[in-house]
Amino acid sequence: MEAVRRENPAWEVIAVGTNVAATTAMLRAGAHGGATGENAAVYNCGDADVVAGPIGIVFANSMFGEISPTIAAAVSGCRAKKLLIPVKRCVGTVVGVAEKPLAAYFDELCAALRELEKDC
16 A cells, blocks of 8 residues: 555545454555445445455355455446456466565556556
């Protein structure tokens, strides 16, 4: 979150967490606003230009069961561009993706956001 805000402070970042701790952490890291829970995820996906997060947000029951089938369907089915970060605690693995520190994935996320901004 901090890397995204540093990249372009004008980008509006809305944090949506499956639990209060996750949402609070993203707010502390610089999100403009936040919401928690399944309904918040479904509602905000419908209005998002970009959805970014761990790859598990598109897999039902991933992240130790925190991603409900409803959340996974909302994320995968929304019109927003999805920028997914491969993390190990999700049920899916992307073959051929090199394991990197999380900070390196956030650098790549910021680069992808810059590219998307150019296309708009």
